Amino acid sequence: MAAERLVVIGGDAAGMSAASQARRLKGADALEIVAFERGHFTSYSACGIPYWVSGDVEARDDLIARTPEEHRQRDIDLRMRTEVTELDVPGRRVKALDRESGKMYWTGFDKLVIATGARPVRPALPGMDAPGVHGVQTLDDGQALLDSLDAVGSDGERRAVVVGAGYIGVEMAEAMLKRGFEVTVLNRGEQPMATLDPDMGRLVHDAMDGLGITTVNGAAVTGILTGPDGRVSEVATDAGTYPADVVVLGIGVEPETALARGAGLPVGPHGGLLTDLSMRVVGHENIWAGGDCVEVLDLVAGRTRHIALGTHANKHGQVIGSNVGGGYGTFPGVVGTAVSKVCDLEIARTGLREKDARAVGLRYVTATIESTGRAGYYPGAKPMTVKMIAEYRTGRLLGVQIVGRDGAAKRVDVAAVALTAGMTVEQMTALDLGYAPPFSPVWDPVLVAARKTVAAVRGAGS
Amino acid sequence: MAAERLVVIGGDAAGMSAASQARRLKGADALEIVAFERGHFTSYSACGIPYWVSGDVEARDDLIARTPEEHRQRDIDLRMRTEVTELDVPGRRVKALDRESGKMYWTGFDKLVIATGARPVRPALPGMDAPGVHGVQTLDDGQALLDSLDAVGSDGERRAVVVGAGYIGVEMAEAMLKRGFEVTVLNRGEQPMATLDPDMGRLVHDAMDGLGITTVNGAAVTGILTGPDGRVSEVATDAGTYPADVVVLGIGVEPETALARGAGLPVGPHGGLLTDLSMRVVGHENIWAGGDCVEVLDLVAGRTRHIALGTHANKHGQVIGSNVGGGYGTFPGVVGTAVSKVCDLEIARTGLREKDARAVGLRYVTATIESTGRAGYYPGAKPMTVKMIAEYRTGRLLGVQIVGRDGAAKRVDVAAVALTAGMTVEQMTALDLGYAPPFSPVWDPVLVAARKTVAAVRGAGS
Numbered sequence: 001m002a003a004e005r006l007v008v009i010g011g012d013a014a015g016m017s018a019a020s021q022a023r024r025l026k027g028a029d030a031l032e033i034v035a036f037e038r039g040h041f042t043s044y045s046a047c048g049i050p051y052w053v054s055g056d057v058e059a060r061d062d063l064i065a066r067t068p069e070e071h072r073q074r075d076i077d078l079r080m081r082t083e084v085t086e087l088d089v090p091g092r093r094v095k096a097l098d099r100e101s102g103k104m105y106w107t108g109f110d111k112l113v114i115a116t117g118a119r120p121v122r123p124a125l126p127g128m129d130a131p132g133v134h135g136v137q138t139l140d141d142g143q144a145l146l147d148s149l150d151a152v153g154s155d156g157e158r159r160a161v162v163v164g165a166g167y168i169g170v171e172m173a174e175a176m177l178k179r180g181f182e183v184t185v186l187n188r189g190e191q192p193m194a195t196l197d198p199d200m201g202r203l204v205h206d207a208m209d210g211l212g213i214t215t216v217n218g219a220a221v222t223g224i225l226t227g228p229d230g231r232v233s234e235v236a237t238d239a240g241t242y243p244a245d246v247v248v249l250g251i252g253v254e255p256e257t258a259l260a261r262g263a264g265l266p267v268g269p270h271g272g273l274l275t276d277l278s279m280r281v282v283g284h285e286n287i288w289a290g291g292d293c294v295e296v297l298d299l300v301a302g303r304t305r306h307i308a309l310g311t312h313a314n315k316h317g318q319v320i321g322s323n324v325g326g327g328y329g330t331f332p333g334v335v336g337t338a339v340s341k342v343c344d345l346e347i348a349r350t351g352l353r354e355k356d357a358r359a360v361g362l363r364y365v366t367a368t369i370e371s372t373g374r375a376g377y378y379p380g381a382k383p384m385t386v387k388m389i390a391e392y393r394t395g396r397l398l399g400v401q402i403v404g405r406d407g408a409a410k411r412v413d414v415a416a417v418a419l420t421a422g423m424t425v426e427q428m429t430a431l432d433l434g435y436a437p438p439f440s441p442v443w444d445p446v447l448v449a450a451r452k453t454v455a456a457v458r459g460a461g462s
Numbered sequence: 463m464a465a466e467r468l469v470v471i472g473g474d475a476a477g478m479s480a481a482s483q484a485r486r487l488k489g490a491d492a493l494e495i496v497a498f499e500r501g502h503f504t505s506y507s508a509c510g511i512p513y514w515v516s517g518d519v520e521a522r523d524d525l526i527a528r529t530p531e532e533h534r535q536r537d538i539d540l541r542m543r544t545e546v547t548e549l550d551v552p553g554r555r556v557k558a559l560d561r562e563s564g565k566m567y568w569t570g571f572d573k574l575v576i577a578t579g580a581r582p583v584r585p586a587l588p589g590m591d592a593p594g595v596h597g598v599q600t601l602d603d604g605q606a607l608l609d610s611l612d613a614v615g616s617d618g619e620r621r622a623v624v625v626g627a628g629y630i631g632v633e634m635a636e637a638m639l640k641r642g643f644e645v646t647v648l649n650r651g652e653q654p655m656a657t658l659d660p661d662m663g664r665l666v667h668d669a670m671d672g673l674g675i676t677t678v679n680g681a682a683v684t685g686i687l688t689g690p691d692g693r694v695s696e697v698a699t700d701a702g703t704y705p706a707d708v709v710v711l712g713i714g715v716e717p718e719t720a721l722a723r724g725a726g727l728p729v730g731p732h733g734g735l736l737t738d739l740s741m742r743v744v745g746h747e748n749i750w751a752g753g754d755c756v757e758v759l760d761l762v763a764g765r766t767r768h769i770a771l772g773t774h775a776n777k778h779g780q781v782i783g784s785n786v787g788g789g790y791g792t793f794p795g796v797v798g799t800a801v802s803k804v805c806d807l808e809i810a811r812t813g814l815r816e817k818d819a820r821a822v823g824l825r826y827v828t829a830t831i832e833s834t835g836r837a838g839y840y841p842g843a844k845p846m847t848v849k850m851i852a853e854y855r856t857g858r859l860l861g862v863q864i865v866g867r868d869g870a871a872k873r874v875d876v877a878a879v880a881l882t883a884g885m886t887v888e889q890m891t892a893l894d895l896g897y898a899p900p901f902s903p904v905w906d907p908v909l910v911a912a913r914k915t916v917a918a919v920r921g922a923g924s
């Protein structure tokens with residue numbers, strides 16, 4: 001009997017993790033693995049691109065965890081620069097286009113993994129394709145941006161406009177600042193970091209001000225204007241125009257599911273593929289999907305969300321590879337943890353924002369505290385603000401947001417575990433967290449927030 | 463009707479937190495509060511003493527969270543330099559000795575809080591009281607040590623011997639190193655940091671070597687030798703003598719319960735007072751106890767332990783004050799979290815060590831991994847080692863130990879919450895922990911350890 005064939009569409013985190021894990025469990029005699037990647041790279045850290053652009057990370061190849069050659073050495077038939085253009089589910093085959101040769105061909109599969117990722121939102125506005133306007137989704141994007149920075153030259157004013165003030169936007173603002181640009185961030189929302197509540201986003205805004213980054217809130221881009229050389233010269237918004245020698249788009253991403261939708265696979269309200277707990281596409285015995293192209297269950301909200309994040313993609317790949325390879329694994333869902341930074345300002349969130357809680361019918365209380373990451377008397381102690389959201393009456397933890405310095409961000413992990421465990425804020429006040437003066441005040445900031453939230457729950461009556 | 467009287471014995475973290483919280487809930491017309499402190503200071507951070515001795519913290523007063531005057535302003539009748547020498551439980555009164563005036567008197571109570579703390583273990587060996595031999599338990603101890611360092615002078619060799627290689631020992635080794643001393647740590651055990659398993663303690667040993675601190679394992683001190691000036695000159699052990707211009711004792715502490723035991727109050731196997739969940743002394747309606755003088759329930763082992771740690775003392779005080787003041791609070795127990803550092807080496811533990819698991823009849827598996835605190839390509843990424851212990855068959859998390867740099871220590875908090883929630887290592891592999899290249903590899907070290915421990919659980923069969 002011939003070996004089963006696994007086809008993987010997409011050669012980044014989810015796809016190649018799945019392929020690698022399946023190979024770990026099944027040798028080449030039992031499982032043939034064919035993987036298609038339309039780009040030039042495999043298994044790279046897209047999250048690292050801002051730090052490569054900033055110069056913190058020296059070389060593009062530092063971001064590549066595993067090269068095509070390394071995958072091939074593990075008996076994975078990896079076909080680079082080859083795009084899958086059609087998926088025939090009943091016929092169990094995919095049509096592939098070799099972009100180098102132009103050759104097109106069908107390949108059959110017994111099992112299929114869809115890991116097509118996400119594509120950047122790129123509004124259909126005039127001038128969006130002008131030279132000097134860059135997304136930062138792929139390594140190719142990053143290289144194009146770096147080449148573009150060289151084209152700007154180092155004389156005179158160097159002005160960068162970053163469109164979008166989410167994670168990618170603020171990270172790219174830092175990167176452009178480090179590259180010596182005068183940076184303006186155009187933000188459509190009320191405050192930067194819309195993944196936080198506006199009161200916490202405001203702290204990010206203030207800190208960015210302090211770093212010399214201009215943030216314009218409530219500014220919707222209406223078009224990109226170009227100069228006589230055809231290159232970007234200004235960004236037009238409904239609230240004025242901003243001169244720009246380079247424009248970075250950090251507006252966010254959406255699931256890349258055209259292929260899967262074309263084949264009739266189920267997508268959710270956010271455009272991502274729907275899977276079960278084993279990451280199998282709903283209703284399809286032999287098709288799995290993971291990474292930025294799927295929706296994940298938000299364990300706090302009880303709904304699916306779309307979250308493009310390398311750590312989830314890797315977990316998905318691991319789970320898929322285990323199941324495809326005859327093992328067992330599940331991905332129960334997320335609580336929505338995310339961390340980021342702008343220079344030394346750390347930003348973290350997990351669980352629900354106020355508006356998320358309202359959207360799913362939860363009544364809640366909030367509390368916000370200021371503390372420090374070390375004992376106040378210990379050198380280098382710096383402020384952090386912690387906001388906590390708990391359910392009315394029950395006191396169940398719903399979410400935490402942290403903005404601060406010096407160990408602020410990863411403190412959110414405590415809340416992420418507490419959310420996963422369904423803890424109340426009262427239970428959290430008794431948590432046995434690590435204490436020593438260089439690492440925490442005697443009451444860790446998370447505990448201080450929990451205590452104040454307990455008081456808020458009680459104060460809200462029942 | 464006269465106001466009820468609360469008497470508090472001990473003016474540090476547990477006692478004064480209790481007094482303050484009780485005062486918050488009940489005004490002076492409803493509750494009279496009398497607090498006795500035999501020393502010169504209240505509400506100070508004993509955990510901060512090593513950093514004051516090292517010079518990281520400038521002034522002694524930086525370690526004082528609240529002065530006697532501040533307490534008195536909140537209607538607490540605080541009697542400094544006054545020691546309670548006798549407790550008459552049936553008569554509901556304490557006998558106090560004013561150390562300044564020599565006056566002795568009885569004071570009645572309706573409610574009593576015992577917060578007498580811990581005393582350093584000081585072996586009865588020849589020369590232990592010689593000038594130049596110092597404990598570091600109180601601010602007075604710290605001042606005496608600093609004065610002693612001045613006496614050593616700054617010329618020629620300056621040699622410090624630290625006796626004990628637990629938290630205080632390693633922190634004091636760092637402090638003496640920073641003060642320009644040649645430092646030798648004499649450790650009775652197999653490896654430093656006996657609160658870790660020896661395989662992890664060995665990493666601390668190696669790192670201390672790298673810092674220029676000499677650690678002698680398996681060395682039991684037999685006496686202190688003095689020079690012609692009467693001051694310490696050498697420390698004798700069963701494995702040779704070590705020249706010393708100053709000796710720091712960091713051997714640990716034991717509960718200070720002589721007063722309570724004299725009054726017939728119940729103590730546990732570790733010499734600490736036994737309380738219920740509300741921190742009430744077992745069998746005594748109107749007596750509470752907290753801080754370093756009590757035993758606490760180890761939630762993982764299901765047994766009581768003695769842990770002297772400011773963060774527990776503060777929680778105890780908060781709970782006691784709530785209950786005494788007519789509110790409600792409980793202290794469910796600990797999971798045994800502790801963090802520390804020697805220079806830039808971070809050390810953390812939570813839950814059970816291998817020998818703790820064996821001691822309570824648990825069969826277990828372990829896994830140890832090496833990772834980094836940031837994405838490997840991100841500047842400043844440094845190694846950390848994570849050891850995880852899980853129950854055989856069930857895979858329930860039993861303990862985690864971490865030794866490393868750059869954000870290693872506080873990662874143990876994730877495990878502390880997971881232990882509290884009773885999670886299995888398999889559940890932990892799905893935890894949604896914060897990921898971004900400056901803060902974590904795409905698989906957080908804790909998740910990498912959990913994955914390897916899952917494999918160990920499976921590998922151990924059933």
